[in-house]
Amino acid sequence: MEMKDQPSRRDLQSGAYGAEASTTPSGAASASRDIGPVGTEWQGKGAITATDARSVSAERGAPAFGLSRLQDWSREQSLWPVMMGLACCAIEMMASSASRFDIARFGSELFRPSPRQADLMIVSGRVAQKMAPVLREIYDQMPDPKWVIAMGDCASCGGVFNNYAILQGVDKIVPVDVYIPGCPPRPEALLDGILKLKERIGKGQV
Amino acid sequence: MAATAERLGTEFPDAETGTSADGISFIRVAPDQVKAALGTVRDTLRFERFVDLTAVDDPLREERFELNYLVYSMTEHVWLRIKARTADRAPSVVDIYPGANWYEREVWDLFGVRFEGHPDLTRIQMPDDWKGHPLRRDEPMGGEPVDFTVTRDVYGT
Numbered sequence: 001m002e003m004k005d006q007p008s009r010r011d012l013q014s015g016a017y018g019a020e021a022s023t024t025p026s027g028a029a030s031a032s033r034d035i036g037p038v039g040t041e042w043q044g045k046g047a048i049t050a051t052d053a054r055s056v057s058a059e060r061g062a063p064a065f066g067l068s069r070l071q072d073w074s075r076e077q078s079l080w081p082v083m084m085g086l087a088c089c090a091i092e093m094m095a096s097s098a099s100r101f102d103i104a105r106f107g108s109e110l111f112r113p114s115p116r117q118a119d120l121m122i123v124s125g126r127v128a129q130k131m132a133p134v135l136r137e138i139y140d141q142m143p144d145p146k147w148v149i150a151m152g153d154c155a156s157c158g159g160v161f162n163n164y165a166i167l168q169g170v171d172k173i174v175p176v177d178v179y180i181p182g183c184p185p186r187p188e189a190l191l192d193g194i195l196k197l198k199e200r201i202g203k204g205q206v
Numbered sequence: 207m208a209a210t211a212e213r214l215g216t217e218f219p220d221a222e223t224g225t226s227a228d229g230i231s232f233i234r235v236a237p238d239q240v241k242a243a244l245g246t247v248r249d250t251l252r253f254e255r256f257v258d259l260t261a262v263d264d265p266l267r268e269e270r271f272e273l274n275y276l277v278y279s280m281t282e283h284v285w286l287r288i289k290a291r292t293a294d295r296a297p298s299v300v301d302i303y304p305g306a307n308w309y310e311r312e313v314w315d316l317f318g319v320r321f322e323g324h325p326d327l328t329r330i331q332m333p334d335d336w337k338g339h340p341l342r343r344d345e346p347m348g349g350e351p352v353d354f355t356v357t358r359d360v361y362g363t
Contacts, residue, residue: 130331162347163348163349168350
């Protein structure tokens with residue numbers, strides 16, 4: 001298949017966007033940390049120490065704090081997603097936040113209209129080439145630490161839209177922590193993805 | 207319906223008329239007659255509403271793009287389609303139907319038909335720095351090659 005020369009896509013992958021256009025480096029920082037079960041372990045072990053001065057997102061340039069186990073635990077409890085629906089997956093995302101599935105059980109019910117107040121970006125749908133810089137700007141506006149869930153096939157790899165218009169996977173422009181398959185995924189799948197992400201955050205793995 | 211086509215047939219004797227598969231009458235005029243035809247149907251035949259403008263690409267034809275102007279008469283409850291074949295350019299009808307503005311930008315963006323006299327003929331759907339017009343039939347599909355067993359013959363992977 002002959003590839004089309006697309007300047008805009010090339011710009012996205014090189015230049016300013018190139019630095020973070022890979023998945024999150026999770027191994028290097030977390031390998032040396034010994035963190036037990038979340039919510040119990042840190043209490044008895046004097047976890048509030050300045051020596052463990054390594055933020056979960058120090059790789060991303062955030063200032064490093066102590067108290068990292070407490071941080072991990074607290075960050076895990078309330079992942080606030082940015083209010084951004086892109087396509088049909090957004091309908092399932094809305095269903096997840098409604099009463100039947102009730103995303104509030106896991107602390108993520110506050111969809112923030114401002115990315116400045118959000119921790120989590122749920123890329124819920126296909127990202128057009130024209131939308132890609134917008135999505136990246138929203139991601140850049142979110143304060144560290146921040147996480148990304150690629151919800152559905154389109155956000156993960158382009159899905160059925162293998163053509164000129166759709167970004168072939170949102171991990172080309174933002175680092176993705178959790179991929180959720182499905183077209184669209186059911187709300188249970190989204191909740192499972194959020195729980196997986198919460199588990200990893202609590203363990204300091206992302 | 208028939209009266210509309212008859213009336214237009216007298217005004218544009220060279221034009222080809224007929225009925226599309228969806229039951230809507232059409233008249234095919236030369237590109238430089240599009241403005242006159244649309245002005246006539248708006249002012250004297252009461253087709254108040256401009257509904258759609260799109261194009262069909264047939265690269266085997268000399269005048270490869272067939273523009274389709276769809277208008278609707280809210281007085282008579284009648285649809286009408288005006289067609290025009292062109293190689294690469296057509297007059298803008300924004301001064302007749304202001305609603306054609308974004309449609310002409312879209313056809314320019316995706317097919318590369320240049321509308322002369324348009325107030326702001328820029329891309330509307332693709333990124334501003336996009337090269338090419340993706341809905342042309344000779345434009346590459348784009349995307350990424352996928353290695354499915356059923357597509358190996360297609361992509362040579």
